[in-house]
Amino acid sequence: MTNNKVAIVTGASSGNGRAIAKRLAQDGFTVVCSDLHPDARPGGYEDDADTPTHEAIVRSGGQATFIAANATSMTEMTSLVGGAVDQYGRLDVMVNNAGIFTGLATIVDEKEEDFDKTIAVNLKGVWIGSKLAITQFLKQDVVGDTRGTIVNIASIGGLIGLAQEPGYCASKGGVVNLTRQLAVDFAAEQIRVNAVCPGFLATAMVRPFLDDPDLNTGLHAQSPWPNLGTANDVAQAVSFLSSEESRWMTGSSLTVDGGFTAR
Numbered sequence: 313m314t315n316n317k318v319a320i321v322t323g324a325s326s327g328n329g330r331a332i333a334k335r336l337a338q339d340g341f342t343v344v345c346s347d348l349h350p351d352a353r354p355g356g357y358e359d360d361a362d363t364p365t366h367e368a369i370v371r372s373g374g375q376a377t378f379i380a381a382n383a384t385s386m387t388e389m390t391s392l393v394g395g396a397v398d399q400y401g402r403l404d405v406m407v408n409n410a411g412i413f414t415g416l417a418t419i420v421d422e423k424e425e426d427f428d429k430t431i432a433v434n435l436k437g438v439w440i441g442s443k444l445a446i447t448q449f450l451k452q453d454v455v456g457d458t459r460g461t462i463v464n465i466a467s468i469g470g471l472i473g474l475a476q477e478p479g480y481c482a483s484k485g486g487v488v489n490l491t492r493q494l495a496v497d498f499a500a501e502q503i504r505v506n507a508v509c510p511g512f513l514a515t516a517m518v519r520p521f522l523d524d525p526d527l528n529t530g531l532h533a534q535s536p537w538p539n540l541g542t543a544n545d546v547a548q549a550v551s552f553l554s555s556e557e558s559r560w561m562t563g564s565s566l567t568v569d570g571g572f573t574a575r
């Protein structure tokens with residue numbers, strides 16, 4: 313059943329974004345799925361990977377569409393937000409989820425182009441998505457308790473140092489503090505901005521860790537919880553932060569990490 317609200321999810325074709333889009337559709341949102349292309353990344357753990365996310369949602373009775381956009385492009389992201397608003401009349405939730413990880417290396421070996429790419433997608437992409445969503449929210453009336461809500465997908469790498477991930481940790485640390493900063497500027501307008509900080513969980517991005525026996529053992533050894541999380545665990549947190557149940561939460565970064573950062 314629809315809740316008459318509209319959500320955009322970037323990076324919605326695979327992994328966390330796919331689970332988030334499906335979960336928001338179950339919550340009643342009309343979901344505008346966005347990604348570079350509608351097909352899931354190879355190497356993921358989705359059990360229906362050959363069906364694009366928006367089609368899977370529609371098949372199970374939800375409302376969704378797909379608009380291609382590179383999260384690093386102001387032009388394409390402007391078309392995404394404009395297209396969603398033209399089609400559905402307003403925007404209630406923006407989930408800035410698109411992200412990349414270019415591989416393990418200390419700063420000595422990390423390539424400058426990989427650092428630049430990581431900052432462009434993981435940090436500037438969130439900045440662009442937030443800028444456009446807030447610009448739209450400011451044109452809208454308050455519905456329920458909010459004019460609009462942003463959920464940024466950061467990482468535990470935005471809260472602590474993860475070995476051999478300098479660019480990734482820098483980008484996600486930026487997302488965590490951008491989230492706080494935007495919350496301060498727009499609380500008076502009743503615009504909420506929160507982040508989710510997932511720990512390691514099974515998506516195509518993390519497959520290289522999980523397929524490597526040493527890295528896999530290391531990950532499990534560092535995690536207090538006996539098993540790693542799933543994209544659905546992230547989606548549940550996004551569902552909560554997108555709902556009125558979190559109406560007084562803004563500027564927070566919610567860890568979903570099996571206790572990884574609790575040590």
Ligand SMILES: NC(=O)c1ccc[n+]([C@@H]2O[C@H](COP(=O)([O-])OP(=O)(O)OC[C@H]3O[C@@H](n4cnc5c(N)ncnc54)[C@H](O)[C@@H]3O)[C@@H](O)[C@H]2O)c1
Nearest residue numbers: 323326327328348382383410411467510512513515516517
């Ligand atoms: N998997 C994890 O363990 C984990 C942990 C912490 C945070 N995260 C974060 O969760 C988010 C999703 O990651 P995932 O694990 O689902 O990865 P994934 O690689 O499975 O999916 C990422 C999706 O983002 C899309 N994407 C990449 N660059 C893009 C761009 N420039 N514009 C638009 N879309 C783009 C890809 O096409 C892909 O569909 C990322 O921000 C990631 O940093 C993941």
